[in-house]
Amino acid sequence: MGQGRICIAALLAGAGVMLSGCGLADSHAIWPEALKAKGAEPAPPEAPPDVKQLVGAKLDSVFTAGSQPTHVRVSAPLHDPRGTGWTACVRAELTSVIGKSLGTQTYRVFIDGGAIFDRRLVESDDNCLTENYQPI
Template structure:
């Protein structure tokens, strides 16, 4: 009985070994293309997002409400190598909740399907340091400029 199980295990291992070469053989076979296994194509990239418009419309998705972001600037979008989305860098002058200036803070935002779905503060080795930034005009900043000061 023990010998039968050994033979069965050897038979299964041999079959697995023989069949493991089928995928490799198919890619080099002389068969017509219609009979070969098709490689899956990567998902198409979505069009680059308008980062200025996204950040200006959703400052609260990048910065906390009490941080009072000013001089907001964004970098050009870059394709996210981990998927079909995009990333961009956002900089602004921020204030702490007790009113103390925090200085310039930089965040990386992750954009997918035309919306910001995540953000994180950049670290020293992030490429946001070398990016070129353009200022945005948020509706909050425009409204503050239009309203008369008391």
């Protein structure tokens, strides 16, 4: 019986050693803060961009060359929840390549590092439809 207890004790000690590393590595483990592994700090968001200036200087990054945008308006920038950049909404009266009015079109622009890097036409469930706009 003594040999069985030694074997069980050895197994429990080995399991304890193996599992003890898991708790120290987990930042959510029930350990004092000094023993928890530190997670990577997220990068701080960049300062809000001047959307009026960005869009005004780079209309071609939002609208196609032949669309002849007029009455261009922008919303305030919002922090992009997927990263450190920003999003904003841009509205303008556009014309098709054959000269027919397309009416008011609204785009969401994605800004990172002080530059517009992407844009997409908004859909009916986008909050751009309820934003307040300022002319550029």
